[in-house]
Amino acid sequence: MDLAQLLTSLDGRGYGDYKRIRGTHALLLPGSSGHAALDVDRVQVDPFAPPSLTRVRLDRVQTGIPDDLLADRAGRIAAGDFLTRAFARAASARLGGGSSSPRRADRDTPPPILIGTPGQQVLERTSVVFTDAEVDMRITVALPAAGRRIKGRRAASLLCEELPQIVLDALVAPLDLDALRAHVTLYRDQLDLRAQLKSRRLVSFVADGALLPRRSGDSDLPLTDGGVPFRSPDVLKTSFDLPSGRRVSGMGVPEGITVIIGGGYHGKSTLLRAIERGVYPHISGDGREWVLSRPDAVAIRAEDGRSTASVDISPFINDLPSGADTRTFTTTNASGSTSQAANLIEAVEAGASALLIDEDTSATNFMIRDDRMRRLIPAHREPITPFVDRVRALHDERGVSTVLVAGGSGAFFDVADHVIALDAYVPDDVTEQARTIARENDASVREDGASAGCEDPPDQSHPRLHFAVASRVPEAGSLRPADKRKFARARGRATIQYGRDDIDLSAVLQLVDTAQTQAIAHALERLADSIDAQTTLTDAVAALDRLIDDGGLDALSPHPGHPGHLARPRPQEVAAAVNRYRGLRIRG
Ligand code: ADP
Ligand code: MG
Structure with missing residues (x-):
């Protein structure tokens, strides 16, 4: 009995009988000489359980994908991503549902056959993988039911007619090899550029012409109109030669401390957000294809309420009124500043070579303390050594760079290697002006301070080597979930x-x-x-x-x-x- 007959024979029986289709079946691809195999690996126990896990395997040769595109890991990841997107489009075109469904009302209900839903990034996925001989597509199928009974005829047409047709639509009949090649080539270029950043001593790269703003606060799609393309300030301009022969130029964000300033709503957070996302390559048409950052760059924000387990936040926080030891800071409910300190230390522990910080999502008292406050609350009564006093050491002692958005305070002018000002989304290098302002300001504060008998110049209250961050050893067993029956x-x-x-x-x-x-x-x-x-x-x-x-x-x-x-x-x-x-x- 073939799969179609088997499913038809199950029509009207209890849903549990679907388990009889487990195993491998032949899958005929209509109008094509080729055939494929369908592996039913796991069958859902009832119609409301997570969908069944099946795989379609077909000959690599049958797809006509040239071997050179699959010769390296990057090629296989990009080609897998391409086929995943093609399959998802074909499934939603044939079955309705999904974001590309012609009917708006269907867009929120997923099609009964799914292969995963890539967003704007190209990520290594399990959806489509290549073995030496085969393309292996990992699909979930919501097996059709009427109440708790098997809809066998519907299942037969879904798995034995529509599924092969989707496979054909997506990967065999009109596989657009030019588009596939472009997808793979772009990805290889992006990885190459990203890998060059370190030796070029850059934290990130934002190409001229990149389109950074998104369509809306809850969308990762590019803004459709009115977007101002990125343009590098002359001083930071650099270019990359890539394996495809392509050359891209734009702004290199150097190692060290870079501060992004500018008026409200002038695009600071948008630039930083693009740099954050630049740890991943983006698809063609996204606008951020050529925004790439060190793969280990980590965005840091305040996160009050989080728990921490024995994090050494002492570079930033000491002598808490509770008496808690901040070298092994443990809490079920961190404050804005302590959570941000923990996030930062943990990122350094996890190997971040660059930190990305936005004033919008930072705890102000973690970031800065102004002169008036320093005078009123002397250092020994303030547990926090603000980030502005540590950011230099973080780079000089640990080699960790910082890219920071700070539109509300000039406190970082003294310590910044580069200051970039955004004016109506257009960046300009204002490092020299910022330094001059910092120097003038310093002089006047010194006079003031002397007359007010002010002690406590910043950054001398603690010895060097603040950032000897050591990796922690978790207690064996503490990572086991409390209730084994509920998996992760x-x-x-x-x-x-x-x-x-x-x-x-x-x-x-x-x-x-x-x-x-x-x-x-x-x-x-x-x-x-x-x-x-x-x-x-x-x-x-x-x-x-x-x-x-x-x-x-x-x-x-x-x-x-x-x-x-x-x-x-x-x-x-x-x-x-x-x-x-x-x-x-x-x-x-
Ligand atoms: P800031 O952080 O400086 O206050 P945002 O980055 O939040 O500003 O940007 C403010 C608004 O401007 C957002 O709606 C954003 O989408 C839009 N925007 C940012 N960059 C651009 C650009 N290059 N072109 C057009 N609009 C932009
Ligand atoms: Mg902002």
């Missing part, structure tokens, strides 16, 4: 359900895709098993990253066959999730 899973982009607890990742700004969040959920379970009495958090996370390098993203999943829809998270976001798990305990 993503609930949307920003929440992981972990045992009985929720891990809130809404302040983890560079987590961009729910499939990344799901991958992190699996990563946490693996870390829970792999951490022992000696492993530092950083080493454990790095080992996991190598596991993905060697075994592919599939290696994270506990399920054989179809691994679920996962996208690769950075080690920084994996660490961020561990750090926000309220059950985390550190050996000390």
